[in-house]
Every structure is written in C-alpha cells, then in structure tokens.
Amino acid sequence: MRVMGVDPGLTRCGLALIETAPGRAVTALDVDVVRTTSDEPLERRLRAVHSVADEWMEIHRPDVVAIERVFAQNQVSTAMGTAQAAGVVALAAAYREIPVAFHTPSEVKAAITGSGRADKKQMTLMITRILGLQKPPSPADAADALALAVCHSWRAPMQGRVDSLDAHVARSRAGFEAKVAAAREAAASDGTGRRDPAADQERARAAARGMARTKGVRW
Structure with missing residues (x-):
C-alpha cells in the first residue's frame, strides 16, 4: 500500500510518500515541502499547494492520503490557514477518488514514539530510525509528513479490525x-x-x- 502523508500549512506544506510491506515494514519513496510567501494573495497560495499535491497524486498514485487534523488553539489565524491548506489537498484527493484519513498530532506522536507528548526532536529522530534514513529529513514539515504516512500505515489495519x-x-x-x-x-x-x-x-x-x-x- 502506498500512503501519502501531508503536514498541511500555507508557508510550508510537507508531502511524503511511503510504501508498506507485510508487518510494520515501511519504505520512504519521496518527500517534499511546498513553500509560499505571506505577501502572496491567499488564493494563489492555496492554488500552489493544490497544484503540487495534485501533481504528486498523478505521479505517485497513492492508495490513501493521510492528513494532519487541524486544531484551533491560541493562534487562530495560523490554524485557519493550515485548515485551508488541508482542505485543498483533501479536495485534490476527492477529485481522484483517493480515500482521505485524518490523524491528530497526538495520534501520530503516540504511533511513532509511544508518547502523545513527544517533541519535534524526538519525532524526527524516531522517523529517521524507522525509515532507515541516512540523515534526518529537513525541514520539520517533511519529517511530520513522513510520520503521518507511517502512522496511518500502522493504525489503518487495527482501525479496520475495530x-x-x-x-x-x-x-x-x-x-x-x-x-x-x-x-x-x-x-x-x-x-x-x-x-x-x-x-x-x-x-x-x-x-x-x-x-x-x-x-x-x-x-
């Protein structure tokens, strides 16, 4: 199964693709970060995110897209932009009839590190080990996208049984x-x-x- 992980954002949107094997074996196939600047109009920033995500789906043909579920905490404006980016990625998947799954940050952290309170450094270290990468993925958005994809690949079979x-x-x-x-x-x-x-x-x-x-x- 091919899983496309998305760490949504307007300034930086992380994209990653992994392939699963029997058991919990996973292999990283590709990773990228879509960048836009705050001085661009919102519609153009969203178009850029949608365009790259759609291109990824065209090239890699993922079986499912895993996106981080957005929560509005203290910075509501940031959460709004993140939610909008997540929405255009989900829309691109819907047009291609690719299933979309949403996972909370704590679910991803727990799946990768065993703790829902892990920090960015711990997450990057563990995803580097799990995927056998020669160096940590950078920036953090890339590591988060990989973590989302791995989280879904491990949680999906269990969720199906439940x-x-x-x-x-x-x-x-x-x-x-x-x-x-x-x-x-x-x-x-x-x-x-x-x-x-x-x-x-x-x-x-x-x-x-x-x-x-x-x-x-x-x-």
Missing part, C-alpha cells in the same frame, strides 16, 4: 433486541386477552439466554 468488531456487535445487539421483542409479542395471555407480565419477563430472559449461547456473546 470497525469490523463494532459492526458485528451492533448486528448481534440488533438481533438480540428483535428476539426479545418477538418473545414479548408471542407471550401467552391468561385466557382473557390480558398479558401475563411474569410470563413475559421469563420468556424474554429465556430468549436472551438462547441468543447468548447461539452467538457466543456475553452481555
């Missing part, structure tokens, strides 16, 4: 609730047309026990 398990549990719960409802509807009356609450409860419990044995689910 989603599958959630879907199975949801189906099992829906089946259980349907059986309970059916048992209540079919519960015998006392001959006068009135329901027997005690009988209803006992049949519902029996249906639940049977459902649990059939599905192997413990509630």
Whole structure:
C-alpha cells in the first residue's frame, strides 16, 4: 500500500510518500515541502499547494492520503490557514477518488514514539530510525509528513479490525433486541386477552439466554 502523508500549512506544506510491506515494514519513496510567501494573495497560495499535491497524486498514485487534523488553539489565524491548506489537498484527493484519513498530532506522536507528548526532536529522530534514513529529513514539515504516512500505515489495519468488531456487535445487539421483542409479542395471555407480565419477563430472559449461547456473546 502506498500512503501519502501531508503536514498541511500555507508557508510550508510537507508531502511524503511511503510504501508498506507485510508487518510494520515501511519504505520512504519521496518527500517534499511546498513553500509560499505571506505577501502572496491567499488564493494563489492555496492554488500552489493544490497544484503540487495534485501533481504528486498523478505521479505517485497513492492508495490513501493521510492528513494532519487541524486544531484551533491560541493562534487562530495560523490554524485557519493550515485548515485551508488541508482542505485543498483533501479536495485534490476527492477529485481522484483517493480515500482521505485524518490523524491528530497526538495520534501520530503516540504511533511513532509511544508518547502523545513527544517533541519535534524526538519525532524526527524516531522517523529517521524507522525509515532507515541516512540523515534526518529537513525541514520539520517533511519529517511530520513522513510520520503521518507511517502512522496511518500502522493504525489503518487495527482501525479496520475495530470497525469490523463494532459492526458485528451492533448486528448481534440488533438481533438480540428483535428476539426479545418477538418473545414479548408471542407471550401467552391468561385466557382473557390480558398479558401475563411474569410470563413475559421469563420468556424474554429465556430468549436472551438462547441468543447468548447461539452467538457466543456475553452481555
């Protein structure tokens, strides 16, 4: 699988491409940083980011694009520009029908270093070791883009299994609730047309026990 990592930004937007192998093996294929200057009009800066990202997708044909999820903290204006850059990259991927995944900075740090509070230096050191690079990627935006790509390649299989398990549990719960409802509807009356609450409860419990044995689910 080829993963394109994007560390969005208007002044510097990091782009990276890695390829995964069975297990957790990853190989860096390319890395770049798109630069624009603050004296340029916003629309031209966004066009530059979109143009380079689209060119990368045309050349490298990634299977998925992993973008850092933007949070507005103290510097709201900076966060706005970062979010806009992330948006045009996601748009480029959408036009090419390439799936897009978003990861928070803490998720990336935890995946790469084991700690969601790792600093830039630790992140750069670990991504250099993981990818077996001869020297640390520079600037930091390049290292962050590589880290995003690696994070997604490691998290995606686990997330897929979690989603599958959630879907199975949801189906099992829906089946259980349907059986309970059916048992209540079919519960015998006392001959006068009135329901027997005690009988209803006992049949519902029996249906639940049977459902649990059939599905192997413990509630």
